[in-house]
Amino acid sequence: MPAAEPRSPTPRTPRLDAGFFLGQGWPYLLVPFIPAAIALDVSGASDALVFITSALGIVPTAALMGRATEELASRSGPRIGGLLNVTFGNAPELIIALFALGQGLHELVKATLIGSIVGNILLVLGASMLVGGLKHKRQTFSATSANLQSSMLIVAAGAFAVPAAVQLVGGDGLPAVGPERIGFDSTVELLSGLIAGVLIVVYLIGMYFSFRTTRDVAHQPSLDQEGTWGWSVRLSVAMLAIAGLFVGVMSEVLVGSIGAASESLGLSEFFIGAIVVAIVGNAAEHWVAVLVAYKDQMDLSVNIAIGSGAQVALFVAPVLVLAGFFIGPGPLPLVFNVFELSAASLAVLVAYYVAHDGKSTWAEGALLLGLYAILVLVFAFA
DSSP, rough: OOOOOOOOOOOOOOOOOOHHHHHHTTTGGGGTTTHHHHHHHHTTOOOOHHHHHHHHHHHHHHHHHHHHHHHHHHSHHHHHHHHHHHHHHHHHHHHHHHHHHHHTTTHHHHHHHHHHHIIIIIHHHHHHHHHHHHOOOOOOOOHHHHHHHHHHHHHHHHHHHHHHHHHHHHHHHOOOSSOOOOOOHHHHHHHHHHHHHHHHHHHHHHHHHHHHHHOGGGGGGTTTGOOOOOOHHHHHHHHHHHHHHHHHHHHHHHEEEHHHHHHHHHOOOIIIIIIIIHTTTHHHHHHHHHHHHHOOHHHHHHHHHHHHHHIIIIIIIIHHHHHHTSSSSSOOOOOOOOOHHHHHHHHHHHHHHHHSEEEEEHHHHHHHHHHHHHHHHHHHHH
């Protein structure tokens, strides 16, 4: 009697219970804000209300994009899956920035980039270390992978400082905190474009090294097989396209309301970009980092936090610089203001410090959160 053929696993669907919404499912509770933001924008409601609803509406669309990417990655093998995660890891934030770039909001774009880097390293990593450390006391992770990511961040920090130095040597000051875009010399714009190209090459080299020589947990599905919902490739692609469409719609509404909303809320565009927009674009991914740290998967948590920061610095920022030559009123030079350069430098030093020993405690997480709180206050008063 021939042996029975092994049965393929039945695709799982998420259970809509309290555990689901406390885990990775909580962003989908915010789905009603998507039609609400569109309706408020069309009806001419107050810009502050449109901004708040559209910011909340971006969270579930970004979560859906991340979920579709993870489902594709789980079915395509570690290498292709890693490439998918690298490509779409910060796609919502990139889409938001492209809309802002098209409207010439250069200072908002740069504030969002720095805010994302700082937020990933201080807020996300700090919260992960705190939550994970309170349950497991001392946690360990791969220092090799974390050191690679932090080294890439050091390269990015140096690259960010060069155009600022050229700007200062030329006798022109750094940008002021504000929505206005000051004129830059063509040399600085060209230099920024060339540096952007080099940073992308550095990023690709780092990813190649990671794929070839290390088993980088950041390029695997977030919660291994426990985290997959069993979507087919066709369904995953369809959901990725739908998520991308709604991220684009929400981004356009959000960016269009920022100017007037900042005045209504009494917040500067610099603060909105560095704190609010930087958080909402990756809120779902941030929550995953904290969740897996609680489950003592600190390798994955550290790589989500530091790896996402490295992707923003060496891939998202350069892509936006290059896109600035074709989108919007003019190029986007890599010339940051003093607050942005200082915050990025602090974040990079912290990333190097926490990565070198491969260990973490709740106290380290509390210190990182404290430093992030200080920067939030500084950005609010800048």
